[in-house]
Amino acid sequence: AQKITQTQPGMFVQEKEAVTLDCTYDTSDPSYGLFWYKQPSSGEMIFLIYQGSYDQQNATEGRYSLNFQKARKSANLVISASQLGDSAMYFCAMREAGRRETSGSRLTFGEGTQLTVNP
Amino acid sequence: NAGVTQTPKFRILKIGQSMTLQCTQDMNHNYMYWYRQDPGMGLKLIYYSVGAGITDKGEVPNGYNVSRSTTEDFPLRLELAAPSQTSVYFCASSYIRAYQPQHFGDGTRLSIL
Numbered sequence: 001a002q003k004i005t006q007t008q009p010g011m012f013v014q015e016k017e018a019v020t021l022d023c024t025y026d027t028s029d030p031s032y033g034l035f036w037y038k039q040p041s042s043g044e045m046i047f048l049i050y051q052g053s054y055d056q057q058n059a060t061e062g063r064y065s066l067n068f069q070k071a072r073k074s075a076n077l078v079i080s081a082s083q084l085g086d087s088a089m090y091f092c093a094m095r096e097a098g099r100r101e102t103s104g105s106r107l108t109f110g111e112g113t114q115l116t117v118n119p
Numbered sequence: 120n121a122g123v124t125q126t127p128k129f130r131i132l133k134i135g136q137s138m139t140l141q142c143t144q145d146m147n148h149n150y151m152y153w154y155r156q157d158p159g160m161g162l163k164l165i166y167y168s169v170g171a172g173i174t175d176k177g178e179v180p181n182g183y184n185v186s187r188s189t190t191e192d193f194p195l196r197l198e199l200a201a202p203s204q205t206s207v208y209f210c211a212s213s214y215i216r217a218y219q220p221q222h223f224g225d226g227t228r229l230s231i232l
Contacts (some may be wrong), residue, residue: 004161033218045162045209045223052218091161106152106177107211107221109161 003027004092006110013082014118020067021077021113023092031097034075035107036066039089048090051075053097082117089114121145125210125224132200132231140195140227142210150213151193152177152221153185155206162209168193200231 003026013019025034036048051059051066059066067076079086093107126141144151149170154162154177164177168187182204184196193212197204207228211221 035220037223043207043228044225045211047220047222050218050220106164106167107162109163111161112159 004094004108004110006092006113008113009111010114010116012116012118013079015084016081018078018080019082019115021079021090021092021115023075023077023110025073025075025092025094027094027096029096033095033097034066034068035093035095036064036075036077037091037093038086039091039112041088045091049077079115084117084119087115087117123210123212123222123224125208125227127227128225129228130230132197132229134200134202134231136200137196137198138200140197140208140210140229142193142195142224143191144193144210144212144222145191146212146222147190148212148222149190149215150221151187152211152213153183153193153195154209154211155179155204156209156226157206165195165208197229202231205229205231 005024032053034051038046049059049061049064049066051068058068063080065078089112091112092110095107123144152167153165156162163179165183166185168174171187171190174185187193207226209226210224213221
């Protein structure tokens, strides 16, 4: 069974500093994808970054990077040079590639981390 | 590009009433999903569909029904609304490949009183 754990209910960071949001996962499927979504106070879900289980390099997308440690089953999101607009809830999610015809490649979400960027 | 469109954005229901949450996507995605998000929590899968005519239950399907008659539309039906169904409902869609993200609608905020 899939499981995503985000152990930080809330995080605070000063503007322009970097912050790491933790995510650990558990799956028996050797082929999977890890996603991070941002949910601002307005409520929409915004896709940030993706990491595949077979990807050799850590994913990067602008100020977002994913610190993927496969052996430790962790996929931490690093936000560099934090901005006030980064204040939001951040969700880690996993998608199994196997059995997609039956599982629908569903996403399993963690409980989220509320990030607050202070000026 | 419209992406995933959900209607309505807000709704208040009385206990025992029924309603349908609409979801349509214009990206020709095969897969569609309904999630609910309770306050301060992550998203939980209600139902999903891998194509027109094919639907299946997720983690929390009780009290809901779905249908998928076209690729574009995936409505969620609430029968006999209960206070426990007060939540924000998200519809999402994606292509088949696991590395492609799910695209979400803006959500429907539903209160059952």
